[in-house]
Amino acid sequence: xxxxxxxxxxxxxxxxxLRGGVxxxxxFDGVHRGHQSxxxxxxxxxxxxxxxxxxxTFEPHPRQVFRPDVPLFRLTxxxxxxxxxxxxxxxxxxEQQFDRAFFGLSPQDxxxxxxxxxxxxxxxxxxxxxxxxxxxxxxxxxxxxAGREHGFGVTVxxxxxxxxxxxxxxxxxxxxxxxxxxxxxxxxxxxxxxxEAEVTGGxxxxxxxxxxxxxxxxxxxxxxxxxxxxxxxxxADGRLYNGVASFGRRPTVTEEGAPxxxxxxxxxxGDLYGEVCSVSLFSFLRGEEKFDGLEALVAxxxxxxxxxxxxxxxxxxMSALDLTLAFDGLAA
Numbered sequence: 415x416x417x418x419x420x421x422x423x424x425x426x427x428x429x430x431x432l433r434g435g436v437x438x439x440x441x442f443d444g445v446h447r448g449h450q451s452x453x454x455x456x457x458x459x460x461x462x463x464x465x466x467x468x469x470x471t472f473e474p475h476p477r478q479v480f481r482p483d484v485p486l487f488r489l490t491x492x493x494x495x496x497x498x499x500x501x502x503x504x505x506x507x508x509e510q511q512f513d514r515a516f517f518g519l520s521p522q523d524x525x526x527x528x529x530x531x532x533x534x535x536x537x538x539x540x541x542x543x544x545x546x547x548x549x550x551x552x553x554x555x556x557x558x559x560a561g562r563e564h565g566f567g568v569t570v571x572x573x574x575x576x577x578x579x580x581x582x583x584x585x586x587x588x589x590x591x592x593x594x595x596x597x598x599x600x601x602x603x604x605x606x607x608x609x610e611a612e613v614t615g616g617x618x619x620x621x622x623x624x625x626x627x628x629x630x631x632x633x634x635x636x637x638x639x640x641x642x643x644x645x646x647x648x649x650a651d652g653r654l655y656n657g658v659a660s661f662g663r664r665p666t667v668t669e670e671g672a673p674x675x676x677x678x679x680x681x682x683x684g685d686l687y688g689e690v691c692s693v694s695l696f697s698f699l700r701g702e703e704k705f706d707g708l709e710a711l712v713a714x715x716x717x718x719x720x721x722x723x724x725x726x727x728x729x730x731x732m733s734a735l736d737l738t739l740a741f742d743g744l745a746a
Contacts, residue, residue, distance in 0.1 A: 542573055630675045646744070
């Protein structure tokens with residue numbers, strides 16, 4: 415995937431050439447169209463002023479700090495979020511450590527220590543609902559006042575709604591993916607939903623059935639619907655392949671086991687073990703099923719392959735980000 419980006423875990427490590435830039439602030443889980451309505455103005459201002467374009471986000475996600483007992487299905491863990499931000503054109507993402515001590519900073523201390531001293535910003539862009547500092551006491555109005563005091567510009571972006579007038583949110587997209595509604599989730603994201611993980615060894619049953627798969631263990635809190643998907647698979651070297659993937663517990667061949675993403679790459683023969691690869695979901699073909707034996711399973715897998723091949727032959731990119739993520743580098 416194109417768009418290398420520098421990831422900064424500590425403001426002490428902030429390179430001097432990246433200071434004085436424009437920063438977009440938010441969690442940005444999913445980097446969806448609502449987030450892009452905040453990110454794009456930051457890019458535009460940075461280009462206009464010929465300064466670095468930065469993103470300030472928080473790790474771990476604040477919900478994981480305040481509700482550690484409730485699993486959170488993160489649409490874009492930090493590496494994937496950084497890759498998407500890099501593809502959009504940002505120079506760096508600051509992954510600010512979020513803990514109760516950081517949350518306890520007063521709004522004034524947040525502005526002084528993070529924005530002024532840490533980043534040396536010239537402009538900040540946030541969403542209308544951005545709050546910061548102790549007890550979420552910092553508001554967009556306070557941020558604008560701080561900008562006048564310290565000499566940086568502030569742009570506050572209104573809520574972004576879809577074509578039906580409903581606000582686009584990460585939680586809404588999580589719900590759609592949990593139901594297997596890949597099409598609507600794609601429309602809200604503005605690109606094909608993509609996961610990333612290392613390819614690991616498995617039982618090699620697929621190889622004996624004529625469908626060798628690249629197996630990837632996703633985070634246990636992943637809320638993706640179990641089932642069969644038409645996908646594109648990107649190798650670590652950037653090459654992209656069409657395929658069909660199964661996400662689930664493999665009920666025909668095992669009664670237990672953690673969910674696994676198993677992708678059969680079309681027209682590919684090679685070793686993928688140990689590579690960190692990504693899979694972009696284009697369509698939900700069917701739910702997970704338990705078949706009466708391997709013969710019935712193989713027959714269905716052949717049908718799934720034919721359906722996925724036909725579907726993927728017709729797809730078009732829906733945005734520049736989608737083009738970069740799921741089309742550039744497609745193997746002939």
